[in-house]
Amino acid sequence: MTALRERLTSWEGFLLLVLVLLYAWNALASPVFLTLGNQVNLFQLSIEKVIVALAMTFVIINGEIDLSVASVMGLAACSFGWLHGAGVPAAAAIPLVLLLGLACGGFNAFWVVRVGLPSLVVTLATMIAFRGLARVLVEDRGIGGFPAWFNALGQKPLIGPFPFAILLFFAMAALAWVLLHRTVFGRQVTVIGASRAVAEYSGVDVGRVKTAVLVASSGVAALAGLLFAARVGAVRGDVALGFELDIITIVLLGGVSIFGGVGSVTGTVLAILIVLSLRNGMALANLTGHIQSGVLGVLLILSVMVPVFRGWFQRVLHRPEAVS
Amino acid sequence: MDAPLLELRRVSKTFGPTRALDDVSFALRAGTIHALVGENGAGKSTLIKTVTGLHPPSSGSILVDGQEVRFRSTAEAQRAGIAAIYQEPMVFPDLSVAENIFISHQDRPPWIDWAGLEREAAALIARLGVALDPSRPAGELTLAEQQTVEIARAIGLRVRVLIMDEPSAALSEHEVGRLHGIARALRAEGVAVLYISHRLEEVFALADMVTVMRDGRHVSTRPRSEVTQAGLVSEMVGRDMEGRFARTPSRATGQRVLAVRRLGRTGVFEDISFELAAGEIVCLAGLVGARRTDVALALFGVAPADRGTVEIEGRPAIIRSPRDAMRLGLAYVPEDRRKLGLALGLSVEANITLPRLEAYRDGRGLLDRARERADALRFRDAMRIKAAGPEVPVGTLSGGNQQKVMLAKWLNTAPRILIVDEPTRGIDIGAKAEVHRILRDLAGEGVAILVISSDLPEVLSLADRVLVMREGRLVGDLPGARTSEEAVMRLAVGAGEAAA
Numbered sequence: 001m002t003a004l005r006e007r008l009t010s011w012e013g014f015l016l017l018v019l020v021l022l023y024a025w026n027a028l029a030s031p032v033f034l035t036l037g038n039q040v041n042l043f044q045l046s047i048e049k050v051i052v053a054l055a056m057t058f059v060i061i062n063g064e065i066d067l068s069v070a071s072v073m074g075l076a077a078c079s080f081g082w083l084h085g086a087g088v089p090a091a092a093a094i095p096l097v098l099l100l101g102l103a104c105g106g107f108n109a110f111w112v113v114r115v116g117l118p119s120l121v122v123t124l125a126t127m128i129a130f131r132g133l134a135r136v137l138v139e140d141r142g143i144g145g146f147p148a149w150f151n152a153l154g155q156k157p158l159i160g161p162f163p164f165a166i167l168l169f170f171a172m173a174a175l176a177w178v179l180l181h182r183t184v185f186g187r188q189v190t191v192i193g194a195s196r197a198v199a200e201y202s203g204v205d206v207g208r209v210k211t212a213v214l215v216a217s218s219g220v221a222a223l224a225g226l227l228f229a230a231r232v233g234a235v236r237g238d239v240a241l242g243f244e245l246d247i248i249t250i251v252l253l254g255g256v257s258i259f260g261g262v263g264s265v266t267g268t269v270l271a272i273l274i275v276l277s278l279r280n281g282m283a284l285a286n287l288t289g290h291i292q293s294g295v296l297g298v299l300l301i302l303s304v305m306v307p308v309f310r311g312w313f314q315r316v317l318h319r320p321e322a323v324s
Numbered sequence: 325m326d327a328p329l330l331e332l333r334r335v336s337k338t339f340g341p342t343r344a345l346d347d348v349s350f351a352l353r354a355g356t357i358h359a360l361v362g363e364n365g366a367g368k369s370t371l372i373k374t375v376t377g378l379h380p381p382s383s384g385s386i387l388v389d390g391q392e393v394r395f396r397s398t399a400e401a402q403r404a405g406i407a408a409i410y411q412e413p414m415v416f417p418d419l420s421v422a423e424n425i426f427i428s429h430q431d432r433p434p435w436i437d438w439a440g441l442e443r444e445a446a447a448l449i450a451r452l453g454v455a456l457d458p459s460r461p462a463g464e465l466t467l468a469e470q471q472t473v474e475i476a477r478a479i480g481l482r483v484r485v486l487i488m489d490e491p492s493a494a495l496s497e498h499e500v501g502r503l504h505g506i507a508r509a510l511r512a513e514g515v516a517v518l519y520i521s522h523r524l525e526e527v528f529a530l531a532d533m534v535t536v537m538r539d540g541r542h543v544s545t546r547p548r549s550e551v552t553q554a555g556l557v558s559e560m561v562g563r564d565m566e567g568r569f570a571r572t573p574s575r576a577t578g579q580r581v582l583a584v585r586r587l588g589r590t591g592v593f594e595d596i597s598f599e600l601a602a603g604e605i606v607c608l609a610g611l612v613g614a615r616r617t618d619v620a621l622a623l624f625g626v627a628p629a630d631r632g633t634v635e636i637e638g639r640p641a642i643i644r645s646p647r648d649a650m651r652l653g654l655a656y657v658p659e660d661r662r663k664l665g666l667a668l669g670l671s672v673e674a675n676i677t678l679p680r681l682e683a684y685r686d687g688r689g690l691l692d693r694a695r696e697r698a699d700a701l702r703f704r705d706a707m708r709i710k711a712a713g714p715e716v717p718v719g720t721l722s723g724g725n726q727q728k729v730m731l732a733k734w735l736n737t738a739p740r741i742l743i744v745d746e747p748t749r750g751i752d753i754g755a756k757a758e759v760h761r762i763l764r765d766l767a768g769e770g771v772a773i774l775v776i777s778s779d780l781p782e783v784l785s786l787a788d789r790v791l792v793m794r795e796g797r798l799v800g801d802l803p804g805a806r807t808s809e810e811a812v813m814r815l816a817v818g819a820g821e822a823a824a
């Protein structure tokens with residue numbers, strides 16, 4: 001079967017192989033690794049990042065970048081804390097914060113789509129601005145004391161051993177897969193990233209699709225910020241600081257091209273699993289956080305080289321075709 | 325006779341199981357222009373890559389001045405005096421003409437003598453019989469001028485064999501003339517020019533020798549005086565193509581589909597009025613820069629007009645975007661298929677279904693991939709698109725097949741008015757005949773077709789009517805059956821009287 005062969009020799013196939021080896025190595029190195037408790041814990045610690053990575057997959061395939069996601073996470077968490085401090089009930093604060101997230105995305109989209117500025121510049125600016133806003137809201141304090149049911153969302157198992165956020169992640173991953181690979185919208189996201197001019201000449205409403213992607217990115221980031229607040233039970237001005245780099249690293253490692261037009265949700269999910277189990281495995285082996293960061297730095301370089309690997313990998317495994 | 329400058333002896337090149345070059349032998353002599361012709365896929369590009377060191381031959385040998393050579397890179401080939409230029413010039417747009425010319429000269433001192441550089445650049449350009457300011461950024465130049473820069477770079481490297489791969493495909497008539505002048509100047513200096521072209525008129529005007537390739541094999545090498553156009557064509561395609569440009573009687577029903585009145589866009593085109601009937605093929609002729617594409621872009625809503633009206637099937641039409649145009653039954657097949665026509669990294673089927681993706685939603689709102697595949701296969705069969713499968717990236721197809729995919733993409737929208745922009749530029753003769761057949765069949769089905777073409781034999785063989793544009797204005801409306809290349813050209817260059 002050529003289709004099967006193609007699948008096994010794709011970048012996703014390679015990631016799967018790496019993941020299996022990593023799991024085998026970790027399982028041999030530590031008896032704890034494969035336990036359900038550890039697997040849940042491994043996800044739990046980074047759940048906000050991996051949720052945002054799903055949305056970032058769309059942004060980068062669309063040929064844009066969103067550097068402001070971590071600041072939106074921080075702003076969402078802090079404005080939730082601020083509303084809580086001002087006496088607004090959590091049940092009312094949650095939708096307000098989500099709306100604020102969508103508004104942040106709308107603000108990014110305005111400059112990128114309407115004005116035509118590069119998203120790299122726009123979201124770099126809003127990364128600073130949104131973070132500043134978050135710090136203004138909570139100043140130097142930590143705000144906590146949220147209702148128990150809210151903290152439970154991030155801390156207590158909901159079904160079996162799985163907390164709400166993990167279940168949400170898998171539901172969102174499935175939704176993202178369907179959206180990207182099985183809908184008109186997903187196809188348009190890919191085509192615009194592959195060639196904006198071709199999409200325009202084909203009657204695709206490029207502005208609308210780009211707006212939707214950027215708004216969704218901030219919306220999901222706001223949701224992730226709330227999950228962070230629930231899991232930690234308190235917020236500070238530096239919530240999720242620097243997360244955007246980890247998120248982008250994961251997405252690029254997953255085989256999404258930084259130039260747009262290429263990538264899959266499967267790739268991102270596999271990359272998430274690789275990064276999480278790598279970190280977890282190193283932690284179990286008592287490697288310090290600094291070494292973990294170093295290894296992830298190497299991973300970032302490798303992930304930027306994905307296009308090179310992809311070509312090399314396919315040349316080795318596929319018979320070269322004639323070029324006339 | 326002295327030893328040839330460059331000789332190929334029984335050269336073969338295989339990629340896996342495919343033989344891209346099969347036992348090719350021929351020789352190039354100093355001071356000749358040697359044309360290489362053949363359909364797409366005949367092995368011309370592989371031949372160039374083999375000779376310039378990009379792909380070493382799998383077997384056989386390459387000789388320079390009778391000595392066997394084995395290049396491992398294009399730099400090695402360049403040092404031996406062999407260089408190639410391509411249809412799309414490769415210049416650094418932000419560097420000046422002079423910098424571009426001397427970019428690969430490694431034998432210069434480590435400091436840069438700017439004045440000297442520009443003086444030498446100017447001298448090289450002058451040798452080509454062209455005037456060009458060496459201090460201008462290359463990005464500001466026209467395609468033809470960028471090509472001149474590339475050629476100057478090559479002769480600056482004391483090139484002895486210059487390979488030109490379809491250099492004229494994207495040039496206007498006037499620029500082609502100048503390019504031919506350059507090729508002749510190089511010949512006079514003793515350079516061997518290997519000139520690859522699809523345009524037989526050009527081959528006959530320019531070449532001393534003609535080599536034909538087909539399916540990776542060498543078919544013949546003869547002096548130009550011994551070949552005829554018909555003989556060449558049948559050698560290229562391996563079958564007799566007599567009558568391939570035969571005219572078919574017009575099937576126009578007379579029912580008016582499109583009426584354009586006094587259309588204008590400030591500074592671009594003015595006062596464009598014409599009509600298009602169902603089943604009619606109208607060709608829009610003119611020189612490059614006559615603003616024909618701009619009229620098409622206005623009709624398709626990419627760059628809307630400021631003035632004038634458009635009526636489609638008797639109703640006034642307001643077209644502000646491609647979406648508006650598509651809703652009204654218009655389709656526009658652009659000339660630049662790599663930038664505007666096709667998403668090369670995406671599959672054949674994803675490209676074909678793109679303009680009417682909404683129609684492939686199933687009951688649940690998801691894409692019906694089986695139906696996408698079925699439509700792609702239907703077009704592949706109907707248009708004889710050669711592709712390994714509908715799931716392969718469209719960029720892996722040959723130019724002619726990409727062109728067919730682009731047509732399929734737009735036919736998939738079932739347009740009533742089809743505008744095609746240079747539909748056969750840079751594709752081989754076989755694919756060209758098939759594109760013509762497809763357009764005629766469409767006209768037979770009642771589609772109104774506007775063809776923008778700079779290829780006069782094509783215009784005359786396809787058109788029921790010929791519209792001629794010059795400098796943003798419509799200067800002629802000629803009946804296709806009773807016009808001639810000369811009549812069209814006179815109007816296009818502004819030398820003739822306005823026709824009725």
